[in-house]
Amino acid sequence: MKKVFLGLLLALNFVSYAQNNPKEVLFTIDDKPYYTDEFERVYKKNLDLVKDESQKDLNQYLELFVGYKLKVNKANKIGLQNNVQYQNELRSYRNQLSKNYTSDSKVTSALIKEGHDRLQKEIRASHILIMVDENASPEDTLIAYKQAQEIRNKAIAGQDFGKLAQEFSQDPSAKENLGDLGYFSSFRMVYAFETAAYNTPKGQISKPIRTRFGYHIIKVNDVRSNRGEVAVAHIMLMNNKEGATPQSIKSNINDIYKKLQQGESFEELAKQFSEDKSSSTKGGVLNKFGSGQLSSQEFEDVAFSLTKENPISQPFQSQFGWHIVKLIDKFPIKGLEDSKAELENKIAKDDRSRLITNSLTEKLRKKYKVKRDDKVYASVSKLVTNDFYEGKWETPENTKDYSTSTLFTLDKKPVTADQFLVFIKSQQKSGIATKPVSKLVDVLYAKYVDEQLNTYYNSNLEDEFPEFGAVVEEYRDGLLLFDLMEKEIWERSKTDTLGLKAFYETQKDKHKWKTRLDVTTASSTKQDVIKKALAMMKKGNTADAIKGKLNTKDVVNVMISDALLEYDAPTLPKGTKAEVGFSEIIKQGDYYFVTNVKKVLPEANKSFEEAKGKIVNEYQQYLEQNWVNELRKEFQVKINKDVFEKVKNKLAN
Incomplete structure (x- = not known):
């Protein structure tokens, strides 16, 4: 119900803000001003949404608008804005709305296009991994890089890449697959690895590429058009089943295939005979998948080879068992416009999101001036010890002076040193291992300043973007109004049986x-x-x-x-x-x-029970109208009639 009640607030037309129209005080409630720009905006927004023609009349609409603001004033007066649930809901709405302002739209659009462009192709690649921690020291990082470079030189010189992967790669699967990762497309690998694979020509070997796992050398074996996704059902008999020989398993799958050729139901045969218990009860149906999403390339290749004309495969064997696969449907890659929302969601969960965050942070560094007190910073740095690397560092007990010591100012806002000390303690499990301690503090300080820049920017969105402020204000008022109406009108109309029946007696001739x-x-x-x-x-x-x-x-x-x-x-x-x-x-x-x-x-x-639904609705309207009349007595409303006449003339043209 609350979602429906607040739904119209999302219809706000942001374009109306671009004109910076001058505003005047339209009316006051207990000397609190309400301006013409808000009234005009809300009227225009709701003009095409209201069904009651009387509500399009500006005189009538002003009455409704004043009544709305009276209710909000009442909600604030009785303290509904202090309710924890209300505050949490408002915070949630604001966080959702702020996403359009706390990311770099140009970078996001570029990443969406890049991801979609890459989705058109599938790459088959092999890799060799030399592991090194993401926060390793420069010395350890250099050792890993040199090792990766030496292995690459051997591959460039003509040594077999698969054998090099089997011998040197620290990816455990390389012992079996010789480093072959099969086919994949965008969003299947970490972003840096994906980028290197797409930028390496077929048949060539990349330079050592750093990811959070370490250094990779990538060989691109093949590039093909993306096959999209496929939905299939299958019947599987497992390899190495106890009490069965390879010959008997093969014979059984062939017998099942003959039954299919005789016209028996695939779904029923899957339920009876398939040994994949996760799918057999569903007639063998699997979730749709794309290249590289299953552990069996043989299974994927057969599934994608099926057509509407030939929808059922012959029996074939994978590393898991014998299969017969039936095509359900194929799903080609969507166009850019149709896949934007899905791609944006993937980007938010991907390493790519760092590029968006970093882009905004870089802009904020230029936008806001940060001035550090170097003496305070030097004093704070001396407090951090090597215990940080073991997660045992504690903020010193005698740090009261730091609560009044300004470490830096951000756009004239002071940030005290004790806040930075708390931040340092919170970062002990982040994996940052920069040494020595002095450099560690520099890294943490840069990270803390970036965090504070983003927090400060977010907290000032209402001032930076008037349209954002207006929407948040509407949500704030709307949530308050919902809670107030529920308390004063809706619950009363449901529970006040005597009042409802008495109201029915005055209205029964209408029903x-x-x-x-x-x-x-x-x-x-x-x-x-x-x-x-x-x-x-x-x-x-x-x-x-x-x-x-x-x-x-x-x-x-x-x-x-x-x-x-x-x-x-x-x-x-x-x-x-x-x-x-x-x-x-x-x-x-x-x-x-x-x-x-x-x-x-x-x-x-109609009897009371027969008319109750409509009577409750009318009783709510009756209570609300009487209540608004009482609010007009409780609060002093002054309307600037000259200004209202100007508004009417403006909206009429």
């Missing part, structure tokens, strides 16, 4: 039943069947007896229903008369109908 018919209706697409049904109805046969006579096990020829319907109900066959008795056969579209009106009920007031 009437029209003439109603207690009617039995029979319908069929066959005229001869409906004639038989009518004859049986006239003889007093029950609905079950008629259906038992005219319907068969496989075919439903007639449907019969009983209902109490208003005379103009759309479900009542046209031509039904408001009088007791049987109708003639009525034809509507492809159907034939007959009705038996057993009773005619005249117009009457």
Whole structure:
């Protein structure tokens, strides 16, 4: 309900802010000003959304707008803004909205295009990994780099890359696969590795590439067009099954294949015989996949080779067992526009996201001036010891002076040294191992300043971007208003039974039943069947007896229903008369109908229970209107009529 209530707030047209229109005070509530720009913006935003034409009238709309602001003032007055749940919800909404401002859109767009361009191709590559920690010392990093370079030189000189991978690679799988990673596309490898693979021509070997795992040497074995994704079902008999020989397993899979050729159901055979328990109960259906996503290239190649004309494979063997695969569907690579949202989501979870963050941070370094107090910094640096590397460093006990010592100013905002000390302690599990300690503190300081730049920027988005501030303000007011309405109106209208019934007594003449018919209706697409049904109805046969006579096990020829319907109900066959008795056969579209009106009920007031849904809604409106009138007495509202006339003239043109 809250999502529906707040949904219209997202319809804000940001373009309206670009014009920097001058604003004037339109009205005040207890001397708090509300300006013409907000009123104009909200009116324009909702103009096409309101169904009640009276709400498009500017005089009426001003009344509604003032009432809205009165409620928000009331919510603040009784302290709803201090509710923890409210604050958490507002923070969540703000964080969601801020994503459009806390990332570099140009970098994001470039990464989306790059990712989509790379998705058009699949690369088959082998690699050799020399492991080195991401935060290793320069000395250890250099040793790893030289080792990788020496191995590359051997490969360039003509030595077999697979054998070099088997001998030197520290990727454990290289002993078996000789470094061959199979085919992959973008977003399947860490970004630096992916970039190196796509930038290395087919048949050539890359220079040593650093990732968080260490240094890689990459050989590109093949490049082909991306096959997209495929959805298949399979039947599998496992290799090395206890009590079975390779010959018996092969014989069994061939027998299953013969059953398929005889026309038996793939799904049923998968349920009976497939030994892949994760898929057999679903008729062998697997999640869709692309190249490189399964552990068996043989299985992938067979799956992608299937076509609509030849949807079922012959039996084949992988390292896991014997398979028969059935094609369900193929999914080609989507176009750029259709895949933007999906790619942006992948980028957010990928190493690429660092490029976006770094780009924004670089802009913030230029935007905001940071001035460090070098004496305070030197004093803080002396407090950090080698215990940091073992995760045992604690902030010194006597650091009270640091809570008043400004380490640096960020756009004139002071940041104290004690905050930096807390940050240093929090980073002991981050894996940063820069040595000596003095250089470690420099690294941590740079990281802390970048973090503070982003935090400061985020906290000032409302000032930086008026359109963002306006949307957040609308959410703030909307959330408060929801909580207030729930407390003052909605819950009361549901629980105040005496008040609701008393209100019903004043309104019951507005809630009437029209003439109603207690009617039995029979319908069929066959005229001869409906004639038989009518004859049986006239003889007093029950609905079950008629259906038992005219319907068969496989075919439903007639449907019969009983209902109490208003005379103009759309479900009542046209031509039904408001009088007791049987109708003639009525034809509507492809159907034939007959009705038996057993009773005619005249117009009457609805009972409280029958009208309750609408009465509750009207009672809510009644309570709200009276409540707004009370709020007008509680708060002092002053409207600047001259300014309002100018607004009306402006919006009319």
